[in-house]
Amino acid sequence: MILWRAGMRNVLRHPWLTVLAVLGVALGVAVVTAVDQANEAAQRAFRLAAETVAGRATHQVVGGPTGLPEELYRTIRVRLGLRGSAPVVTGHLQLSGRTFQLIGIDPFSEPPIRSFSSRFTDRSVLTDLMTRPGAVLMLASSAAERGLKRGATFPADSAGVRWQLMLAGILEPSDEVSRVALASVLVCDIATAQELLGLVGRLSRIDLVLPGGEEGAGVLDEVRSVLPPGADIAPAGARAGALDKMTRAFRLNLKALSLLALVVGMFLIYNTMTFSVVRRRRLIGMLRALGVSRREVFTMICAEALLIGIAGTIAGLAAGVLLGSELTRLVTRTINDLYFVMEVRRLPLLPAALWKGALLGVAATLAATLPAALEATGAPPRAMLSRSQVESRRRRLVPLAACCGVILMLAGCALFLTERGGIVGGFAGLFAVIVGYTLLVPAGVMFMSALLRPLLELLLGSLGRMAARGVVVSLSRTGVATAALVVAVSAGIGVGIMVGGFRLTVQNWLGNWLQADVYLTSADRGGGRYRPPLNPALVRRLLGLQGEAQVTLSRRVRIEGASGATEVFSVQVPERSFLRYPFKDGDPALAWKRFSRGEAVLVSEPYSYRHHLHPGDSVVLRTSRGERRFPVAGIIYDYGSDTGIVIMSRTGYVANFGDESVDGMSFTAGPGLSLARLLELVRDRAGEEQVTVVSNAQLRQATVEVFDRTFAITGVLRMLTMLVAFVGILSALMAMQVERARELAVLRAVGLTPGQVWGVVCGETVLIGLIAGLLSLPLGIVEALVLIYVVNLRSFGWTMQLAITPAQLVQAVVLSVTAAFLAGIYPSLRIARTSPAQALKEEE
Amino acid sequence: MAEPIVELKGIGKSFREGDRERVVFRDASLSIATGSWVFLLGRSGSGKSTLLNLVSGIDLPDVGEVRVDGAALNRLSERERTLFRRNHIGFVFQFYNLIPTLTVEENVLLPLELAGLLTPVQRRRAGELLDAVGLADRSRAFPDRLSGGEQQRVAVARALVHAPKLVLADEPTGNLDAETGRQVLDLFQRLLRPAGTTLVLVTHSSEVATLADRVLSIKDGVLVDGAGLPGARP
Structure with missing residues (x-):
């Protein structure tokens, strides 16, 4: 007990060091x-929604972009006598700016499938739902939010058209999970959905509940035999799985960034614990002389670390939950921008994430303490091991550490070269390079401070020399602090260069891709990447501009297939524009003929990367006439979708999919027509329709904005990593201050003014910042190269330009020096203010 | 003659200092009788403290055997030596070496706790010892509130609290003025002599050495009886 008291009081005597260590963890x-x-919340929200909406369905019959014919359901239900089947029509609606999923169902065939349909036993609700136009059901909470009572009407927008809906009743899910999942869902009768979504006579899918085993397989074959060309049957979980896979790379990238913060945090803990041991070497020596065993010393240090770890972890989990809701918003926004519409309204507290955080915090603290604890127990039980001995022992380890660092970096590089490692291999390699490089940092610090010593001497005289020497003399602390700062700053450089390069690439790509002057799309973004078709009358009106301007039509759809969904973008494009497409592979002139006739397609770079496709290979798509092979005529750069797209001529699309609808139009002004006039003409003809008309410049601007929004979360994580490093530097400097109090008191005693002492300490700090800044440049550039050529390529299949500007590098060094300087202000002021008499009086 | 409590046989010990090797002991032997007071005189760096480290098991000889109270320390493991030291040896250092984060009383109780002897009887003994060294009223103070002499008196109480058979003192008066140094030696006289505790004490002072039953010095790596050293202070 007494021994523990000694340890605990030691923690309390240096509250700031303890607080900083806790803060680091x-x-x-x-x-x-x-x-x-x-990540988990977004993933779970999506899965829950998919599962609740799919209900107990085991299989789904799905069709092409225009869905399935209604007759198919009758065939399955009546001719095959399959009672466990229900038709579904689904799409998106806007309710005062918020997106809701509209699910149209047949109340009579529902009960075996979905649990939320229990309310249908209420006759009046059922009657309303089936007879009143626009009758829908929603959750009580959603209705209360809008102040809606049963029977109330409210407006909703779908495909640019405004409808009046009526609240026919309240959805009453049986459990909390379904309640969360149905937060953004409206349920209505199938006929209502068909009308609202413009899908009269069509179904989005048919849900089936099939028995397992051979009986199920038999039924499955029967159903398959009645499917029209273009329809397919898939297990109900497959769709959720495919969407899950789609965002996997994105989520993995975020996770890696968060781990980087933990690595920097571990440096901080390592630094704190090492210092706590080094500072107490005398005390430990005394205890050992008094008969305290190695194991007891080891246990004492580990227990102290455990307490810091637990305190830090508890604080970290609390902060993590708060930060989590903000990050969930950012993640959801990015997923909505890039992948599909999803809303995570209520954040369920996820025990798995908390446990993982807790385990990681405590384990990381203990792991970071281990070297210090081992060093303490390895020290001879003499109360006379001097600091210079500790430091010189450390310095002897510098070449060994550097060798290990080089080996680790080479191992990391080997991981980059093995293509099979995938994204995880890429990140593992990146971490190996980062950790390897940090092992080189102490050697770098020694080299650089020797290099910079003359400069400091010139500027500050012998005080400058002292500062330069101080950095090397206390290498056991400055080395770790510098390494932590190097990791944080280099991450900033690496991610900054990558994002900058990516942005530039996207801007250049937009220049090639967006060739028309004016673009028109439906204002409804309910379906995420996929917009509802434009009103055919509007399309006809706008086609009347042909002659004054060149008009093109496009359509973006998702084609479900056996191996997941494929995004198909069909466009009616003139040869001149086609030839200017950003081709990566293939000859535009050769590709044109077959493309324009609908015989061949283009694929985007990510698509070719994911499916290992080259010009001459072919893509299999399920058309309305069954599966068909389309030869790949070329590969083009595209940064619009990380899952990749297939581009097809409109002629080919209409012929193969029987879908004549249009969701986008573009206009290129003819000779003598100004851009302003063209915009006016298009807007005039669009009239009251809910469409967006933008100029080329505006569209580019909007796309770049979406890009910047996507990387907002990266910026937040980068900042947090920097904050951890800042705390690291602060704690290292505070530790040095405690350690060197006596040494500096002697300096004060022999005549250094407080200002001069402040100068020495600040000189050291700035030197650490400068060295860290300079050392982080090569690592930052290597990180950028790895992110661009390994991680991004493996995650998304994108080729990016590498653009390093001197400003970025200078900024990083300035940031590093500033962080170190700021962290040094308080400790140096404290040192300067300490009375020399007090410091000299203290034991050794 | 009483049984020897400390026996050193053919001890060899040297340290590396840069490129060269400094030999401290070369085939040194020594036998200390139980209850006797043996003082070591010698210049700084002659190996006095090394001898204490060897006798306490803190350090090991390169060759030879160290027996304390019948136990061959050089054959014990690190842990066994630590436990042996904890239970059988009391240490007094030149720089007191009190644990700064423990109160005076806790410092004195620490060896008892380590040895698992923290009983009410032993606690009383600790109290009596603090009373005997004249610091009962400072038991709740932290070491940095005490003067050098007071701190050393606490260190003496700590060294004796678990009633060790052997007390090792490394220049216990070296950091104190003459009067305070005498007080500390008085304490040794009052507390150790009646209990028949063996004392091995390192000192520079030939005046202090007058209290010894036997005076040793280290010459060319060998322990020799008698003082008469050029470096000794009167």
Whole structure:
């Protein structure tokens, strides 16, 4: 007990060091937990929604972009006598700016499938739902939010048309999980949905509940035999799985960034614990002389670390939950921008993420403490091991550490070269390079401070020399602090260069891709990437502009297939524009003929990467006439979708999919027509329709905005990593201050003014910042190269330009020096203010 | 003659200092009788403290055997040596080496706790010892509130609290003025002599050495009886 009291009082005597250590762990844990929480919440919300909506369905019959004919349901239900089947029509609606999923069902065939349909036993609700136009059901909470009572009417927008809906009743899910999942869902009768979504006579899918085993397989074959060309049957979970896979790379990238914060946090803990041991080497020596065994010393240090770890973890988890809800918003926004519409309204507290954070926090603290605890127990039980001995022992380890670092970096590089490692291999390699590089940092610090010493001497005289020497003399602390700062700053450089390069690439790509002057689309973004078709009358009106301007029509759809969904973008494009497409592979002139006739397609770079396709290979798509092979005529750069797209001429699309609808139009002004006039003409003809008309410049601007929004979360994580490093530097400097109090008191005693002492300490700090900044440049550039050529390529299949500007690098060094300087202000002021008499009086 | 409590046989010990090797002991032997007071005189760096480290098991000889109270320390494991030291040896250092984060009383109780002897009877003994060294009223103070002499008196109480058979003192008066140094030696006289505790004490002072039953010095790596050293202070 007495021994523990000695340890605990030691912690309390240096409250700031303890607080900083706790803060370091807390920040690391908070970032990891928050990202985990956000990723998991988004993933779970999506799965829940998909599962609740799919209900007990085991299989789904799905069709092409225009869905399935209604007769198919009758065939399955009546001719095959399959009672466990229900038709579904689904799409998106806007309710005062918020997107809701509209699910149209047949109340009579529902009961075996979905649990939320229990309310249908109420006759009046059922009657309303089936007879009143626009009758829908929603959750009580959603209705209350809008102040709606049963029977109330309210407006909703679908495909640019405004409808009046009526609240026929309240959805009453049986459990909390379904309640969360149905938060953004409206349920209505199938006929209502068909009318609202413009799908009269069509179904989105047919849900089936099939028995397992041979009986099920038999039924499955029967159903398959009645399917029209273009329809297919898939297990109900497959769709959720495919969407889950789609965002996997995105989520993995976030997780890696959050782990980086934890790595920096571990440096911080390592630094704190090492210092706590180094500072107490005398005390430990005394205890050992008094008969305290190695194991007891080891246990004492580990227990102390455990307490710091637990305190930091608890604080980190609390902060992580708060940060998590903000990150969830960012993640959801990015997923909505890039992948599909999803809303995570209520964040369920996820025990898995919390446990993981807790385990990681405590384990990381203990792991970071281990070297220090081992060093303490390895020290001889003499109370006279001097600091210079500790430091010189450390310095002897520098070449060994550097060798290990080089080996680790080479191992990391080997991982980059093995294509099979995938994204995880890419990140593992990146982490190996980062950790390897940090092992080189102490050697770098020694080299650089020797290099910079003359400069400091010139500027500050012998005080400058002292500062330069101080950095090397206390390498055991400055080395770790510098390494932590190097990791954080280099991450900033790496991610900054990558994002900058990506942005530039996207801007260049937009220049090639967006060739028309004016674009028109439906204002409804309910379906995420997929917009509802434009009103055919509007399309006809706008086609009347042909002659004054060149008009093109396009349509973006998702084609479900056996191996997941494929995004098909069909466009009616003139040869001149086609030839200017950003081709990566293939000859535009050769590709044109077959493309324009609908015989061949183009695929985007990510698509070719994911499916290992080259010009001459072919893509299989399920058309309305069954599966068909389309030869790949070329590969083009495209940054609009990370899952990749297939581009087809409109002629080919209409012929193969029987869908004549249009969701986008573009206009290129003819000779003598100004852009302003063209915009006016298009807007005039669009009239009251709910469409968006934008100029080329505006569309480019909007796309870049979406891009920047996507990377907002990266910026937040980068900042947090920097914050962890800042705390690291602060704690290292505070530790040095405690350690060197006596040494500096002697300097004060021999005549250094407080200002001069402040100068020495600040000189050291700035030197650490400068060295860290300079050392982080090569690592930052390597990180950027890995992110661009390994991680991004493996995650998304994108080729990006590498653009390093000197400003970025200078900025990083300035940031590093500023962080170190700021972190040094308080400790240096404290040192300068300490009375020399007080410091000298203290034991050794 | 009483049984020897400390026996050193053919001890060899050297340290590396840069490129060269400094030999401290070369085939040194020594036998200390139980209850006797043996003082070591010698210049700084002659190996006095090394001898204490060897006798306490803190350090090991390169060759030879160290027996304390019948136990061959050089054959014990690190852990066994630590436990042996904890239970059988009391240490007094030149720089007191009190644990700064423990109160005076806790410092004295620490060896008892380590040895698992923290009983009410032993606690009383600790109280009596603090009373004996004249610091009963400072038991709740932290070491940094005490003067050097007071701190050393606490260190003496700590060294004796678990009633060790052997007390090792490394220049216990080296950091104190003459009067305070005498007080500390008085304490040794009052507390150790009646209990028949063996004391091995390192000192520079030939005046202090007058209290010894036997005076040793280290010459060319060998322990020799008698003082008469050029470096000794009167």
